[in-house]
Amino acid sequence: MAGIKDVAAEAGVSVATVSRVLNDHPSVSPAARARVVAAVAALDYRPNAVARSLRTDQTRTLGLVISDVLNPYFTALARAVEEEARALGYSVIIGNADERPELQDHHVRTLLDRRIDGLLMSPTDPGSGLMADAVRAGTPIVFVDRWVPGVEVPVVRADGRGAVADLVDHLLRLGHRRLAIIAGPAATTTGSERVDAFRDALRERGVALPDAYIGQGDFQAESGRRAAERFLALPEPPDAVFAADNLMALGALDAIRARGLSVPGDIALAAFDDIPWFVHTDPPITAIAQPTEELGRAAVRALAERIAGRVPPSLTLPARLVVRRSCGAPPPADQPHPQPIARRSDP
Amino acid sequence: MAGIKDVAAEAGVSVATVSRVLNDHPSVSPAARARVVAAVAALDYRPNAVARSLRTDQTRTLGLVISDVLNPYFTALARAVEEEARALGYSVIIGNADERPELQDHHVRTLLDRRIDGLLMSPTDPGSGLMADAVRAGTPIVFVDRWVPGVEVPVVRADGRGAVADLVDHLLRLGHRRLAIIAGPAATTTGSERVDAFRDALRERGVALPDAYIGQGDFQAESGRRAAERFLALPEPPDAVFAADNLMALGALDAIRARGLSVPGDIALAAFDDIPWFVHTDPPITAIAQPTEELGRAAVRALAERIAGRVPPSLTLPARLVVRRSCGAPPPADQPHPQPIARRSDP
DNA sequence: CTGAAAGCGCTTACAG
DNA sequence: CTGAAAGCGCTTACAG
Missing domain, CATH: 3.40.50.2300 (Response regulator)
Incomplete structure (x- = not known):
C-alpha cells in the first residue's frame, strides 16, 4: 500500500508538502498542489488514519x-x-x-x-x-x-413522567383498577424512574401499587414472560400490565397467550418504547414513544x-403516549393506520 | 494519561522491558516483571492501541x-x-x-x-x-x-431454495393458486436468488408467476407496502404474498390491513427471515428462518x-420453513408456543 | 535478561 | 511556498 513517501517521490516534493495538500493547508503553490493531487490519484493513495491519529492525538x-x-x-x-x-x-x-x-x-x-x-x-x-x-x-x-x-x-x-401519567389515566378510564408493572433493573435509571413515575401517578389518583404488582425484570423478553406468569398465578391477578420496555412486553404477551388469556379482554398490556411492530401485534400495543x-x-x-x-x-x-388497542380502547377514529410504519428519515 | 515512559521510570527499567512484560514476552526476570506490574497498577497505565497498531501493523x-x-x-x-x-x-x-x-x-x-x-x-x-x-x-x-x-x-x-420450495408446497396445499412475491433489489444476491427460487419452485409445480405478481421492493417496509397496494389493485389480485424480507412483510401487512382485508382470510402472507415479533403479529407469520x-x-x-x-x-x-398461521394453516398441534421468543444464547 | 536505538506513517513548528 | 527534522507511543531486532 502506497505511503506518503511514495506520493512525495511521485510528485517530486517533500512529504511535508504532500501532508499540507492532504490537510488543505493554504501555503502550497498551485503547481505543487496539482502534482500532489495527481500523484495521489495515480497511486490510489489513502492516508493511514492510524498514523495520523497517533500524531494528532485525535x-x-x-x-x-x-x-x-x-x-x-x-x-x-x-x-x-x-x-x-x-x-x-x-x-x-x-x-x-x-x-x-x-x-x-x-x-x-x-x-x-x-x-x-x-x-x-x-x-x-x-x-x-x-x-x-x-x-x-x-x-x-x-x-x-x-x-x-x-x-x-x-x-x-426522555422524560416519561407525563406520558406514564397519561397511560395511568387511560387505564383507569377504561375501568382497570389492579395495575401492575414489570420493572427494569433497579440499577438502571430507566429501570427505577419508570416504576417511580407509575407509582406516583397511581398514588396521586388514589390507587395502590402492592409489591406483588411490581415484577422485577431485566429489560429482556424472557424476564417479561416470567414476571407475567407470576402475576397470573396471583390469587388476585392484575387487570393491566405495564412493561417498562418493549422486549419485556413481548415476553409478557407470550406468557399471557400461553395461558390462553386474551389482551385486552382478560388483561390490558402497555409498553414503554414504541416500535413499528406494535402496530401489527395482536392486538396493537399501546406504548410510550420516545423521541x-x-x-x-x-x-x-x-x-x-x-x-x-x-x-x-x-x-x-418529553415522551408521549400512543394509544392503540391493547388496553381495551378502540383506536382513535382519526387514525386509519394507527401509526406510520418504519419509515426512513431520508428519501 | 500515563505513557510507557512513565511506567518505565516508575519501575526503574527501560521501556523495552515494560513493553516485554506488557506483551508477555518470556525473557523478563521475575523481579523486573513484578516492578513493572506494580508500576502499571500504580499509574493505572493502559497501552495506547493506536501507537501499538502503527508499530505492529495490525x-x-x-x-x-x-x-x-x-x-x-x-x-x-x-x-x-x-x-x-x-x-x-x-x-x-x-x-x-x-x-x-x-x-x-x-x-x-x-x-x-x-x-x-x-x-x-x-x-x-x-x-x-x-x-x-x-x-x-x-x-x-x-x-x-x-x-x-x-x-x-x-x-x-444461507441457502433458502429448499425452504422456499417447502413454502410453495405449503401454500399450494392450502389451496392458494395465485402466488406473488415482493422481491428485494435485483442488484443484491438475496434480492434475485429468492425470486429465482420462488419462480423455480412454482414452475416445477406447474404454476406460473406472471410479471404482475413480482413486486419490486428494496428490503424496506415502505416498499413492501407499495408493492402490496399494487397487488391489491390488480384486476385479479394474488391470494398469497411472499415478502423477501421481514421489513417488506411488515409493510405489506400494513397495506393489506389498511384496505380492510384480513390475513389469511383474504390473502396469505409469508416472509423470508424470521424474527421474534412474528409470533405475536396478527396473525402469527409463517417465515423462512436463517441460521x-x-x-x-x-x-x-x-x-x-x-x-x-x-x-x-x-x-x-440451510434455511428452514417455520409454519405459523398467516397462510391459513392451523399451527402444528405439537407446538403450544409456536416458536421460542427472543432468548439470549447465554445465561 | 536488559537497554539503546530504529522505525511504523504521519504532522507541524522552525528556518529559510 | 518549501523541506529537513523532530516526535506521537509503542515494538523489536541487535548487541551485550
Whole structure:
C-alpha cells in the first residue's frame, strides 16, 4: 500500500508538502498542489488514519456503548447517533453491553484504549468506577437515555413522567383498577424512574401499587414472560400490565397467550418504547414513544461540544403516549393506520 | 494519561522491558516483571492501541458492513459477529449502509483507512469497484449473507431454495393458486436468488408467476407496502404474498390491513427471515428462518482464517420453513408456543 | 535478561 | 511556498 513517501517521490516534493495538500493547508503553490493531487490519484493513495491519529492525538471516532443491540430502541438510537456523527466528521464504534456489566466494562476499556475522542453511554450499570475514572481523566463523555447518578456528565434523555401519567389515566378510564408493572433493573435509571413515575401517578389518583404488582425484570423478553406468569398465578391477578420496555412486553404477551388469556379482554398490556411492530401485534400495543432520533442526534452534538472543551447542558425531551388497542380502547377514529410504519428519515 | 515512559521510570527499567512484560514476552526476570506490574497498577497505565497498531501493523479490529441496522436480521447477525470476534480477540466496527451504495462505499473506505485487519460485508450493491480494489490490494474480506458475483472472496450464507420450495408446497396445499412475491433489489444476491427460487419452485409445480405478481421492493417496509397496494389493485389480485424480507412483510401487512382485508382470510402472507415479533403479529407469520447466529460466527472464523493467510472455503447453511398461521394453516398441534421468543444464547 | 536505538506513517513548528 | 527534522507511543531486532 502506497505511503506518503511514495506520493512525495511521485510528485517530486517533500512529504511535508504532500501532508499540507492532504490537510488543505493554504501555503502550497498551485503547481505543487496539482502534482500532489495527481500523484495521489495515480497511486490510489489513502492516508493511514492510524498514523495520523497517533500524531494528532485525535481519532475522529466516537464510542457508543448501548445496553442491547437486539432491542429496536437502541438500534434506532445507534442509527441516529451514527448519522449525526458522520455529519460532524466522526466515525462511531458501537459496543453492545448486552445488559452485562462486565461486558460494558470491556467495551469502555477497549474504546478508551483506542483513544476515541469521546464516549456516548447508555449505562447498563453504574459500573466499576471505570466511567468515573474516565471522567476524571478528562475523557469527554455524555450519557444518553440512561445515566449514572453522581457521575458529573451531561445527560440527554426522555422524560416519561407525563406520558406514564397519561397511560395511568387511560387505564383507569377504561375501568382497570389492579395495575401492575414489570420493572427494569433497579440499577438502571430507566429501570427505577419508570416504576417511580407509575407509582406516583397511581398514588396521586388514589390507587395502590402492592409489591406483588411490581415484577422485577431485566429489560429482556424472557424476564417479561416470567414476571407475567407470576402475576397470573396471583390469587388476585392484575387487570393491566405495564412493561417498562418493549422486549419485556413481548415476553409478557407470550406468557399471557400461553395461558390462553386474551389482551385486552382478560388483561390490558402497555409498553414503554414504541416500535413499528406494535402496530401489527395482536392486538396493537399501546406504548410510550420516545423521541429516539432526536435523542441520538442531540447526544452527539452535546458530545461534540464537550470534545471542543465546552460544557453543554443536559437535555430532557418529553415522551408521549400512543394509544392503540391493547388496553381495551378502540383506536382513535382519526387514525386509519394507527401509526406510520418504519419509515426512513431520508428519501 | 500515563505513557510507557512513565511506567518505565516508575519501575526503574527501560521501556523495552515494560513493553516485554506488557506483551508477555518470556525473557523478563521475575523481579523486573513484578516492578513493572506494580508500576502499571500504580499509574493505572493502559497501552495506547493506536501507537501499538502503527508499530505492529495490525489493529485487532474487524470491519462489518451491513445493509440496514434497523432490520432485526442484520442486528442479530451483528451481535453474533461481535461475539465471535471478541472471543478471537478482535473488536468490530459496524458500518450501516442503510441500503445506500454511496454510504456503503463511505464505510468501506473509512474502515480501510483505519487499517482494520479484515472486512466482513453483506453488500448492498456490487459497489464502485472499491471492494474489488481492496481484494486486489490484499485486504482479507469475506461476504456474509449477500455477496458480489465475480469478486473472489469466501462467502458464508444461507441457502433458502429448499425452504422456499417447502413454502410453495405449503401454500399450494392450502389451496392458494395465485402466488406473488415482493422481491428485494435485483442488484443484491438475496434480492434475485429468492425470486429465482420462488419462480423455480412454482414452475416445477406447474404454476406460473406472471410479471404482475413480482413486486419490486428494496428490503424496506415502505416498499413492501407499495408493492402490496399494487397487488391489491390488480384486476385479479394474488391470494398469497411472499415478502423477501421481514421489513417488506411488515409493510405489506400494513397495506393489506389498511384496505380492510384480513390475513389469511383474504390473502396469505409469508416472509423470508424470521424474527421474534412474528409470533405475536396478527396473525402469527409463517417465515423462512436463517441460521443467523451460525452464519455470523462462521463468517468471523472464515475471516480470521483469511487474516492468518489461509483460504477458507465458502459455506452455505440451510434455511428452514417455520409454519405459523398467516397462510391459513392451523399451527402444528405439537407446538403450544409456536416458536421460542427472543432468548439470549447465554445465561 | 536488559537497554539503546530504529522505525511504523504521519504532522507541524522552525528556518529559510 | 518549501523541506529537513523532530516526535506521537509503542515494538523489536541487535548487541551485550
